[in-house]
Amino acid sequence: MINPTHLVRPLVQSLSPYVPGEQPKITGLIKLNTNENPYPPSPKVLKALKIAVDSRLRLYPDPTAKPLREKLAMIHNCQPENIIIGNGSDELLMLAVRAFVEPANAPTQRGSSSATVQYFDPSYSLYPVLAETHGSLINPVPLNENFELPNPAKLKKDGRWQFDAALSFVTTPHAPSGRGFSTAALEVLCQKQKGVIILDEAYADFAEENALSLALKYPHVLVSRTFSKAYSLCFQRVGYFVGSLVLVEALQKIRDSYNVNGLGQVAALATLENLPYYKNNFAKIIANRSRLSTELAALNFEVFPSQTNFILTRPPIHLAEKWSHFLREKKILVRWFNKPNINQYLRISIGSDKEVIALLKAIRSGLKGSWN
Numbered sequence: 001m002i003n004p005t006h007l008v009r010p011l012v013q014s015l016s017p018y019v020p021g022e023q024p025k026i027t028g029l030i031k032l033n034t035n036e037n038p039y040p041p042s043p044k045v046l047k048a049l050k051i052a053v054d055s056r057l058r059l060y061p062d063p064t065a066k067p068l069r070e071k072l073a074m075i076h077n078c079q080p081e082n083i084i085i086g087n088g089s090d091e092l093l094m095l096a097v098r099a100f101v102e103p104a105n106a107p108t109q110r111g112s113s114s115a116t117v118q119y120f121d122p123s124y125s126l127y128p129v130l131a132e133t134h135g136s137l138i139n140p141v142p143l144n145e146n147f148e149l150p151n152p153a154k155l156k157k158d159g160r161w162q163f164d165a166a167l168s169f170v171t172t173p174h175a176p177s178g179r180g181f182s183t184a185a186l187e188v189l190c191q192k193q194k195g196v197i198i199l200d201e202a203y204a205d206f207a208e209e210n211a212l213s214l215a216l217k218y219p220h221v222l223v224s225r226t227f228s229k230a231y232s233l234c235f236q237r238v239g240y241f242v243g244s245l246v247l248v249e250a251l252q253k254i255r256d257s258y259n260v261n262g263l264g265q266v267a268a269l270a271t272l273e274n275l276p277y278y279k280n281n282f283a284k285i286i287a288n289r290s291r292l293s294t295e296l297a298a299l300n301f302e303v304f305p306s307q308t309n310f311i312l313t314r315p316p317i318h319l320a321e322k323w324s325h326f327l328r329e330k331k332i333l334v335r336w337f338n339k340p341n342i343n344q345y346l347r348i349s350i351g352s353d354k355e356v357i358a359l360l361k362a363i364r365s366g367l368k369g370s371w372n
């Protein structure tokens with residue numbers, strides 16, 4: 001009998017997969033653990049999807065998502081060739097590792113930096129998984145205190161950041177803290193960086209500013225965006241990169257032929273035809289973010305300033321892990337990370353008015369009651 005374990009590459013055997021936030025199906029659950037949008041897609045998007053569901057499902061979708069790239073190019077003031085669409089931005093992050101980073105054991109004259117994926121720690125926990133899957137090296141570099149972005153002089157002095165790393169991910173606004181980084185500060189970092197730099201702007205629509213202009217100004221900078229969070233389309237899996245022709249063309253070469261499903265393309269296009277609906281939702285989420293932050297601070301929760309659709313907070317009295325269990329019993333799911341540098345915090349997605357009220361009520365009851 002063949003032992004199938006031996007058929008799996010040793011590298012793959014040794015991998016720890018990415019752990020996504022839970023998606024339990026519990027009736028009445030208030031789900032504030034994966035930064036989904038509390039509001040549904042625009043009714044016009046739902047209508048466009050329903051209309052698209054007919055016998056055309058037997059046909060392949062547009063292989064390059066051209067109409068969607070054209071529409072995005074108009075919005076971002078660039079050419080469709082500056083844009084690649086992915087099956088969620090996660091797919092594009094993975095393609096970037098494959099396109100720009102060598103596996104660590106590949107012969108190369110450029111030294112270990114050509115095999116290095118670098119990112120600030122903490123940030124999106126998918127980055128190291130992508131690097132390790134590709135057999136590349138990782139270089140996690142701490143942020144300043146309170147999750148602030150270190151400037152290049154500080155990074156140089158500390159000596160850990162590699163200005164020639166093949167690929168650097170910067171989550172901006174930052175996750176999981178929610179902190180916004182200024183475009184001016186990001187530009188200085190981009191100017192010093194010699195390898196590819198991806199500004200992962202998954203939450204940019206909730207922020208005061210974004211750095212999209214840098215992707216069109218610097219040939220080694222890519223900006224990553226997603227329809228998942230701000231545009232209520234997690235289910236459809238559509239994200240995109242904006243950047244120079246050379247980098248985008250490299251990514252186009254190695255993606256699957258039909259990487260973006262047809263209904264995802266329909267939904268994303270209809271979304272872009274209905275932006276005022278979404279802008280109104282951003283305003284509601286930002287208002288609730290401010291309300292939740294203020295009320296939690298009044299209850300002695302330490303709350304970091306957020307430019308995203310979530311907040312990071314250190315709860316008082318009990319450990320964050322215990323709070324996450326307590327809230328779960330009240331049918332409210334928030335995210336607790338079992339990682340040393342963030343395990344004292346809860347990350348809470350901003351919900352609807354009703355959800356924020358229910359969360360605050362549960363927290364107040366937790367502060368009053370005695371726990372075992």
Ligand SMILES: Cc1ncc(COP(=O)(O)O)c(C=O)c1O
Pocket residue numbers: 035087088089090091124171175200202225226227228234237238239
């Ligand atoms: C920082 C960051 N980047 C990218 C993504 C992935 O988004 P998508 O749904 O487009 O794959 C997420 C999702 O949680 C995220 O938090």
